[in-house]
Structure formats: C-alpha cells, structure tokens
Amino acid sequence: MDLLPIFLDINNEPCLVVGGGPIALRKLQNLRRAGARVRLVSPELVPELAASVEEDAAITWYQRRFDDEDLLDIRLAIAATDDRAVNRRIAALAKAARVPVNVADQPEDCSFIMPSVIDRSPVVVAVSTGTASPVLARMIRARLESLVPAGYGRLAELCARYRDRVKERFERQRDRRRFWDRVLQGGVAERVFSGHLKEADAHMERELAAGGNPTDMGEVYLVGAGPGDPDLLTFRALRLMQQADVVVYDRLVGKPIIDMVRRDAEHVYVGKQRNQHTMRQEEINKLLAQLAKEGKRVLRLKGGDPFIFGRGGEEIDTLAAEGVPFQVVPGITAANGCACYAGIPLTHRAYAQSVTFVTGHLKDGTINLNWRQLAEPHQTIVFYMGLVGLPVIVDKLIEHGVAPDMPIALVQQGTTHMQKVYPATLKTILARVEEDPPEPPTLIIVGDVVNLRDKLDWFTTIPDREQGATTPLLPGD
Structure with a gap:
C-alpha cells in the first residue's frame, strides 16, 4: 500500500485553494461538501467560481496572486493554478509548514491525493489508483455506483439511531455482529432502500423484540427482469437477485439473466406457454407463500414488468392474504x-x-x-x-x-x-x-x-x- 487511506475532518476548518479556473472550482466544491471554510486566492475567477463566491459566505476571495503568508493557520492547501512553477512553490512551502497539500495534475508534488468519491453520506467510498490513472479510478467508481444504492446513507443513519439500543440488547459483540448482519442484509435494509422509512423502523423494532432470534418468515421479491437484455435490469433488481435464496422464474426470463442470480440459489422453473403450463398460476401463488414461510428470501423473476400482463397482482393478492411480506420491483416492460x-x-x-x-x-x-x-x-x-x-x-x-x-x-x-x-x-x-x-x-x-x-x-x-x-x-x- 503506497498511500495511507484516511478520512480527514475539515468541518469548519480553514483551507486554502490557489487558482481561479475549472479545476480550482472542482476542488473547492469538494472542500465545501466536507464543511471547510475556504480561502480562495486568484487574480481572476471563471464565472462559475465567481458565482460560488457570491453565493457562499464560507468562501473568502483574495483577488491577487499567492503570497507566502496565505499558508498561515491553514489546515489543508490545494494548488490549482495553470503555472506549474507556482504550484510547485506552493507545495514546497506547504510541506515545510507541515500543511497537507494537493497539486492538480502534479502528483510528484502532492503530500495527499483526492480520490474519486461515491458520496452516500454518512457513507463515503473513496477510490484511488495512487496517481497511476485517475481515469481508471473514475471508471471503477462508476462501476461501484451501481452496487452502492443511494439509500445506504439513510441506512447508516438508521444504524446510528439504534446503535445504543442494540448494545443494551446484546451484551456480547458476537451477538451484536450477527444481529447487524441480518438487519443490513434483510427486510430492514430493503425497506430503507425503497424509501419506506416508517416500515423500516417498525421492522427494526420487531427484530429487537425478537431478541436476535430470526423469525421463521422470509420475504418475496417480485422483480421485473425487463424484456430480455440483461443491461436493462435495474440496480435494485440486480441487488435482490444477488441475495435471494430461491428464484422462481418462467420462460420469458432468458439464461443470461438467470446466470446473474446468486450462484447457490435454488432454481424453480414454472414456465407457461399457451395451453402448456408447467405449474398453474394458483399453484405458483401458493408456492411463493410456502417458500417464504420456510424462512427463505424468494425471488419471483418475471419478464418485463410484474404489473403489466405479468400477473403480479394475483401473486401479491395471495401473499397479502397469507401474511407474507413482499416487495415489487418494476422492470422495463416489453x-x-x-x-x-x-x-x-x-x-x-x-x-x-x-x-x-x-x-x-x-x-x-x-x-x-x-x-x-x-x-x-x-x-x-x-x-x-x-x-x-x-x-x-x-x-x-x-x-x-x-x-x-x-x-x-x-x-x-x-x-x-x-x-x-x-x-x-x-x-x-x-x-x-x-x-x-x-x-x-x-x-x-x-x-x-x-x-x-x-x-x-x-x-x-x-x-x-x-x-x-x-x-x-x-x-x-
């Protein structure tokens, strides 16, 4: 590991940005997202940067060139001018003053680098290639974006609210870890991801009341698999496909999509053709309820969208009558x-x-x-x-x-x-x-x-x- 990955608290701390162009703007925006108070030094500013100065009282603009004293009482510095010699001078002075410094496009002069970030505050994921290839870091970040739903920030906030109560409920760290493993991969998390926060809190209360002993009831995911191309799956559909214990699918779901389901999941084919039913619809409805009552996470994978000629309404009628929890994930219809x-x-x-x-x-x-x-x-x-x-x-x-x-x-x-x-x-x-x-x-x-x-x-x-x-x-x- 060439660099130590750390997260630095700069909330309300004075930070310096030298430069007035688009790169300086991008760096400044990252500092402001972290709550820093920014001193901006540059003779001129691009319009977008000037607008930020006008709108944000936490940014102070010094309309002149860099001066050595600009580094006094600074927590962190960024050099983003179009003059490499000036940037190198700022970096040398900052290092001598023990001030962390980042220099745009000059990795050899940096004492720290700014990685590509996936922001799901308070969850933050940083990706770095150690200055080898910022473009590759951005590509990796883009791939991770699909694996880290926006709801992870809300999920972290829920964990923070219940952390003390979980500590009181479970004395041993091993029991707490098992409890959180189940919560963060089960019904509580999925309700948070789908925006049903009240239901998530109610589910969390039931989990705490159960004392860490999982209930026998599983859950059914009615997921739209789209019209055939796996690239048309939603992020949420893919996530549920990866955590299901059993998948129930029909002939409209192609092999490339089935291959994306968790590898050790049980497969149940219930394909129907005109006048040729492997399993009647009423039997499928009962099967879904039965599997969930066995404590399994059941993926009902449907071609297109479950609610557009997918008979999803009939299936949730049975699940609701049987008291089985379920989720519906829309898909791109045919x-x-x-x-x-x-x-x-x-x-x-x-x-x-x-x-x-x-x-x-x-x-x-x-x-x-x-x-x-x-x-x-x-x-x-x-x-x-x-x-x-x-x-x-x-x-x-x-x-x-x-x-x-x-x-x-x-x-x-x-x-x-x-x-x-x-x-x-x-x-x-x-x-x-x-x-x-x-x-x-x-x-x-x-x-x-x-x-x-x-x-x-x-x-x-x-x-x-x-x-x-x-x-x-x-x-x-």
Whole structure:
C-alpha cells in the first residue's frame, strides 16, 4: 500500500485553494461538501467560481496572486493554478509548514491525493489508483455506483439511531455482529432502500423484540427482469437477485439473466406457454407463500414488468392474504424495450397522442376486446401475447374501420440477439408471417408510428451474449 487511506475532518476548518479556473472550482466544491471554510486566492475567477463566491459566505476571495503568508493557520492547501512553477512553490512551502497539500495534475508534488468519491453520506467510498490513472479510478467508481444504492446513507443513519439500543440488547459483540448482519442484509435494509422509512423502523423494532432470534418468515421479491437484455435490469433488481435464496422464474426470463442470480440459489422453473403450463398460476401463488414461510428470501423473476400482463397482482393478492411480506420491483416492460430496440417510438405528436397496451388473449382463451375503442385514430396499440390470434386481430381492426394499409410491426424476441422485426400493413402481415413464421415471444405494434422506423434511419446494436458478438439491426431487419 503506497498511500495511507484516511478520512480527514475539515468541518469548519480553514483551507486554502490557489487558482481561479475549472479545476480550482472542482476542488473547492469538494472542500465545501466536507464543511471547510475556504480561502480562495486568484487574480481572476471563471464565472462559475465567481458565482460560488457570491453565493457562499464560507468562501473568502483574495483577488491577487499567492503570497507566502496565505499558508498561515491553514489546515489543508490545494494548488490549482495553470503555472506549474507556482504550484510547485506552493507545495514546497506547504510541506515545510507541515500543511497537507494537493497539486492538480502534479502528483510528484502532492503530500495527499483526492480520490474519486461515491458520496452516500454518512457513507463515503473513496477510490484511488495512487496517481497511476485517475481515469481508471473514475471508471471503477462508476462501476461501484451501481452496487452502492443511494439509500445506504439513510441506512447508516438508521444504524446510528439504534446503535445504543442494540448494545443494551446484546451484551456480547458476537451477538451484536450477527444481529447487524441480518438487519443490513434483510427486510430492514430493503425497506430503507425503497424509501419506506416508517416500515423500516417498525421492522427494526420487531427484530429487537425478537431478541436476535430470526423469525421463521422470509420475504418475496417480485422483480421485473425487463424484456430480455440483461443491461436493462435495474440496480435494485440486480441487488435482490444477488441475495435471494430461491428464484422462481418462467420462460420469458432468458439464461443470461438467470446466470446473474446468486450462484447457490435454488432454481424453480414454472414456465407457461399457451395451453402448456408447467405449474398453474394458483399453484405458483401458493408456492411463493410456502417458500417464504420456510424462512427463505424468494425471488419471483418475471419478464418485463410484474404489473403489466405479468400477473403480479394475483401473486401479491395471495401473499397479502397469507401474511407474507413482499416487495415489487418494476422492470422495463416489453412494449417500451422492444419498441425502442426496433426503432419505433410509441408516441409522436404528429401520429399518436396515446398508446394502449392490450393482451392478445383473455383468461378464457378468447380475444373479445373493445374493438371500437382500439380502432380510434391517432393512437398506438401494443398487443402482448397476440401472435396466435393475429388473424383475428387483423380482421377485427379492419372490420371496425382501421384502414387496411395501417402500418403494423411484429417484434420477435425483442432486445435480445434473436430480435427480428416484421414491418408490414394490416393487409400484408398475414402473408408475411405465413412465409416466415416468427418465434414467440413476439410483440405486435399497430399504428402510424411504425412508419417512423425507416424515416429515423435507426441503428441499434444488441449484445450477443451467447456468441460473444454484436448484432446490428437496420431498418427492415
């Protein structure tokens, strides 16, 4: 370890910044976030820095060049001028006075460096490469950003509020550590992350009352896995996938996403196809409740969004009736994902002022929809699960007044490397499908916006995670 990583308390302490450009501004902003009182020395200031001086009483500007006496009674100094010789002189004087000094872009003159920071106050993560590559440090920080939710600051505040009570409740350090391990990886933390702070406090009180003995009840996470591309998962979805004990999933969730679930988690496949159910929906509902009652953290992974034709509402009905705690994590629904990757905007001021999501078949297997409403102009209609009923959809729309030359597009396995788009009209789509049958799942989009796909000269590249390559999608593919 070349450098000692420390966190320095400079709250209300005098710190010096020499320089008036963008780098000085960035350094000054970091000092102010830590509560420092800043003495700023520079003959001139860029407008943004001048505005900060005007607005912040904790910044004092000395409109002149650096003077040796500027280092008197200073806790920390930063040299950020555009003159390397001046910066080097400031660094030498600061070191002689035992004042920590940072010099912008001159690591050899620094006595300390300022790392890339992930700020979730009071939680702060600092990343440094020891001056070897600041760009690499920023890249690492960007990756860590996805692993450290914004709610960690709120979680730390909750820990601070309960720290003394936990010490009173558990005499042995080992018991306290086990208690905090469970709290910080369980229901309390997840409620904090989702912004349900009152529920988090109530859950914390129950944990304390239980005396450190975990309850038998687990929890169910209804997580939207998106339309197929793993890059479309939310940060929260990924976090819950990594901590689940068992995952319950169906055929709309692809292998690349399943591979991101915690490796030692139990896998339960409950895939359903038309008239072919591995497990009936009522049985899935009961299974989720049963697994949670066994004390397991259950990940119910659903393609798209759980509440848009994902039957998530039916599942939480059962969980609520059984007294099982649950969370719902929204996902990018197939309509948004597939339309975007196919280059079709669902709304456009000139062509569609509304968009309607419709299921292609009802519970009894029929397609008995409000065709009069669906035939209204200036809208986009998206049919889920409508491939089998496509002939009926086409006939009914034309029968209720939709022009036979209305654009339609079928998007096969959208957002994946198997995506294929079938643009046509209501009059021609059946012939095209008969000639080249698409593979489910296939989304159907009807409306004038389909024509914009060619006009936008769309180009999308989808990662091919099976082959390690990429698939370019051009208009007409």
